[in-house]
Amino acid sequence: MQYVAGDTPVTCPCCKHDQFDKDYRQLNSRGATFFGLDWANKEAAILICQNCSYIMWFMKSPKSQ
Ligand SMILES: [Zn+2]
16 A cells, blocks of 8 residues: 655655555553653554565554555
């Protein structure tokens, strides 16, 4: 699947591939709430390059094309 982040089609910075799998990950890590980081429990979208498996993280979920 191809994705758009903002207005820009996403390409892999590692291998320039443009096909990705999308998944979601919680951002909370141990001790984060202690420091009052509000984003710590939010969910981030990740795109995994289908060619080289490079992972990109997004706070706003990229749209599929
Ligand atoms: Zn790649």
